[in-house]
Amino acid sequence: MTRPIIVTCGEPAGIGPELAPRLLDAGVPFVWLGDPRHLQGGTDWTEIETLDTLPDQGLAVLRHDFAAPAMPGRIDPANAAGVIDVIERAVSLVMDGQASGICTMPINKKALKDGAGFGFPGHTEFLAHLAGNATVAMMLASTTVDPPCRVVPATIHIAISDVPDALTPDALESAIRVTHDALIRDFGISAPRLAVAGLNPHAGEGGAMGVEEVDWINALLDRLRDEGMRISGPLPADTMFHAPARARYDAAICAYHDQALIPVKTLDFAGGVNVTLGLPFIRTSPDHGTALDIAGKGIADPDSAIAALRMAWQLAQSRGRGA
Numbered sequence: 001m002t003r004p005i006i007v008t009c010g011e012p013a014g015i016g017p018e019l020a021p022r023l024l025d026a027g028v029p030f031v032w033l034g035d036p037r038h039l040q041g042g043t044d045w046t047e048i049e050t051l052d053t054l055p056d057q058g059l060a061v062l063r064h065d066f067a068a069p070a071m072p073g074r075i076d077p078a079n080a081a082g083v084i085d086v087i088e089r090a091v092s093l094v095m096d097g098q099a100s101g102i103c104t105m106p107i108n109k110k111a112l113k114d115g116a117g118f119g120f121p122g123h124t125e126f127l128a129h130l131a132g133n134a135t136v137a138m139m140l141a142s143t144t145v146d147p148p149c150r151v152v153p154a155t156i157h158i159a160i161s162d163v164p165d166a167l168t169p170d171a172l173e174s175a176i177r178v179t180h181d182a183l184i185r186d187f188g189i190s191a192p193r194l195a196v197a198g199l200n201p202h203a204g205e206g207g208a209m210g211v212e213e214v215d216w217i218n219a220l221l222d223r224l225r226d227e228g229m230r231i232s233g234p235l236p237a238d239t240m241f242h243a244p245a246r247a248r249y250d251a252a253i254c255a256y257h258d259q260a261l262i263p264v265k266t267l268d269f270a271g272g273v274n275v276t277l278g279l280p281f282i283r284t285s286p287d288h289g290t291a292l293d294i295a296g297k298g299i300a301d302p303d304s305a306i307a308a309l310r311m312a313w314q315l316a317q318s319r320g321r322g323a
């Protein structure tokens, strides 16, 4: 029996519902979990009752009724609880072995907070919670550039003013270890090479532009290198993402969200995939958000979502979860 990937609907007013039928181009078994009222008119879909058998053509829909229909571009707070419930249901399906992984369509974090009191800044933190407080990391990975650009921010969805306090030795070590283990387990890289970005311009330039590198980052990386990990850094972040620099490492561990995500979204916005590392199940997502400004206009590029679905399937296969 083939166990499909669950694609969660994401924000009903965003581009997730119109991307759903485009995902058939990925050529992997998947089921869309959401309210069929939110799909665009003319979508070829079939409701399924169980994940055992998928239709020969069109979109397989596992129905999840929401409180309200959806208007592209216009968030309805009444639907916030449904978005959260769908993520929880997808996790249940994958945790009990009915599905092989999850590919999430984007959510609007503020809408979930305002509409349903959602207490998490994103999927990453919510999925870690649902998995029993798993220690996770958020990786954004290119799929169409060579050498690849894979980035992991050691602090994620927090204000920039909170970064210096949140970037503790424990947080950086955790991001490094989770990434190291995931590159071996899920990406088949037996001896991963990691590059760690400094927090400060020029990685602090010996304390002339910030002290975190000399105060503790150097010592942490030395300790991990003594264990045998292949780690370079702390490196100046502005010069570690051009192609010859990327050829020297398999993933970059960054200090904060934008330091990590700007390079991958600039190099490969259409092919970027978000992968949650460290979960007991596979979860991927496109790199983009809800794109409310273009929702319903039929111009959303499906490539990142397709890449995310394909990667979910590949990673599930590598964990022996697909069939």
Ligand SMILES: NC(=O)C1=CN([C@@H]2O[C@H](COP(=O)(O)OP(=O)(O)OC[C@H]3O[C@@H](n4cnc5c(N)ncnc54)[C@H](O)[C@@H]3O)[C@@H](O)[C@H]2O)C=CC1
Residues within 6 Å of the ligand: 015, 105, 106, 107, 108, 109, 110, 123, 274, 285, 286, 287, 288, 289, 290, 291, 292, 293, 294, 299, 300, 301, 302, 304
């Ligand atoms: N995994 C997730 O659930 C993610 C959710 N978000 C959420 O999405 C919302 C909007 O975030 P933004 O920063 O505005 O980013 P965004 O990615 O939604 O949009 C940024 C720009 O890129 C364009 N764009 C995005 N995806 C596109 C596509 N597939 N084809 C063509 N153009 C596309 C949009 O039209 C917009 O001009 C926020 O609430 C944010 O939290 C953002 C990133 C990931």
Ligand SMILES: NCC(=O)COP(=O)(O)O
Residues within 6 Å of the ligand: 121, 122, 123, 124, 125, 138, 261, 274, 285
């Ligand atoms: N900017 C990336 C992002 O917001 C993805 O967050 P998540 O919902 O995957 O945690």
